[in-house]
Amino acid sequence: MFTVLLEKTVDGQRYIDWLVSGLGWTLALAFFGWWIAFAIGVVVGIGRTVQNPFLRALARLYVEIFRNIPVLVQMFLWYFVLPELLPTTMGDWIKQIPPPWGTFLPALWCLGLYTAARIAEQVRAGIEALPRGQDEAAAALGLSGYLAYRHIILPQALRLIVPSLTSEVMGIYKNTSVALTIGVMELTAQARQISDATFQTFAAFGAATLIYLALALIAYQTMMLIDKAVRIPGTAPGREAGGSDFDAVKLESPVPNGMEVVK
């Protein structure tokens, strides 16, 4: 069924090379996008919980905007709209970024900022789920503000939300496919291109599906390993890896009001 992938393409490669190149772009978007999202998400999530009402409102604004506009619309805003809104010279400069970077960078930025809003909500939920006594004990020892967040609150909150972050990891690699709408030749785009060129739709989509499945499995297993690695000695395992289905559904996670299943 997949032998078509070994045939030569018009540009002298094999179709499987198209898929591999697509996988490369998908991984690049997901990996770098994740770190952008994680960095911003942690900062915004903390912002949601600080005393200062101005910072709190700012963090809330960020979350509401980036969470409530579909990622595809955000993709168009970064790619089509932003260069037009900037001063002409700057906009023109952006439009002249050579391919593939001209589409990759807006896509990366878009996925990072979108996912950051979701991570921020997880971080906030994790912080709010900590017992009040932790704050008080830190305060009683003279650890306040930055020191309390750095040494007491964040280390615990982040451990708590590892299971719920699993679905954000799976979310960002699936959302990389949205980048095909602005012309990034990632895995789904390549699969469609192969299907269009060879009419072997089963083989093309099937191969892409298998690759996505493998990615999901790797992402899930990685997060399980992280969960195990950062588990605090003496505490009960939050959730054992049961069976082969990778269900990272929130109801059973320790975070009460975390956001739900992503796709």
Added chain:
Amino acid sequence: MQQERTVSPADPSPMVVVEHLVKRFGSFNALSDVNLEVAKGEKIVLCGPSGSGKSTLIRCINHIEKHDSGRIVVDGIELTDRICDINNVRSEVGMVFQSFNLFPHLSVLENCMLAPMKVRGLAESEAHQRSMALLRKVRIHDQANKYPAQLSGGQQQRVAIARALCMQPKIMLFDEPTSALDPEMVKEVLETIVELAQDGMTMVCVTHEMGFAREVADRVVFMDRGSIVEEGDPSRFFRAPNTERAKAFLNQIIH
């Protein structure tokens, strides 16, 4: 109100002065016009029915609760909203909580070392030395590398005491340190606190352990409905309280 002062030790300036303290939670008066003085080296036991404001009082002394009006002076520093004052006071005041509040993600040793290093700026080796010495003092040094969840409640509370002592506080506040413990573990924690008292530490302890109060306290302060109702020498207070409310309370906890 009964005024029955015990003789204060050599140093005349008090460790804690609380004057006309008022604390409200919404429309509920948790503390109304509370006055209390704690001399250096003095050991005070606070008791009273639940909701009487005794925990709120010692939480105000550490500024974990913000008071609404009145004055609190700890070791000469008045507690205002200025954050540096609050942190100055907090690092002089050690606090032990009912529910231990150890940091679960840090080992016993790390729990002790964190604040001395980050707040006091101690070098790691020095913090390590001090922590181990104090863990030895509460007889739990052989568990130094375990995590809180791997210890019994009594052990956790002794770690919490050592953690507070690592900041070399001038006064220790205990908020019902034994009431979350299984009965068989109460003794080991009380013994630790007694030893600390014998070393001359100033302390305010919220507790209903009367044997402990008799043994350690210089003064018993009885609170009810947000006010200090009666205070006095423990042997006299437990034998023959002056007020009806204290009588009723003592009857309840004995039976």
Added chain:
Amino acid sequence: MNSLDFSIVVQAWPYLWSGLLFSLSLTAAAFLVGMFLGTLFALVQHFELRILSQLVRSYVALMRSIPLILVLFWFFFLVPIVLGHLSGNGRPVPVGATYTAFITFGLFEAAYYSEIIRVGLRAVNKGQFEACQALALSTFDTYRHVVLPQVFRVASPIILSQTIILFQDTSLVYVLSLTDLLGAASKLAQLNGRLVEMYLAVAVVYLMIGCAASQFVASLRRKYAIAGARR
């Protein structure tokens, strides 16, 4: 920077409105189909029906592991073939992008809803089942009148949040060139060249609907928190 002219959006509003209606009806249909199938899937797994529950579990894991866009492409390709086989003559039946979208979203969302309900089922207190047995309720009545209502109630904030995400995801029918809200804006933008105004307007509409909906979910959560249900 060109000067912005939002009067173009006002002129285009009727067309955008019809696009929005399509987005909303796709959301509603996918919600109904997804919830119905999702509940069935969850029950199949809950009862551990031997082969069936294996099948359902694989289906759910598959749907949750691959991007929705790829699922849309798959169904766009597969549905005519499957229908052809079902109709007996083996010839692919062209069904068009609109029906494909409705079928895809319903089946896709079923996977997500079923996970929510499956976990909700596990969270129901064992005592509830014992009480039903003690009252001699049939299995059907137990689930119909006791268990499922509790699950829906407890899971309703999560189900609604998932539905908000579903509404946002309907914008992906763009890849099938359908005229949902975003598709309408994009088609007009290609005609009149005012893509800045059109895309900004669409973003604002999505933002307002999303904010209002998540506000509603948040208030629902607070209500249940006060009522003492699990948080």
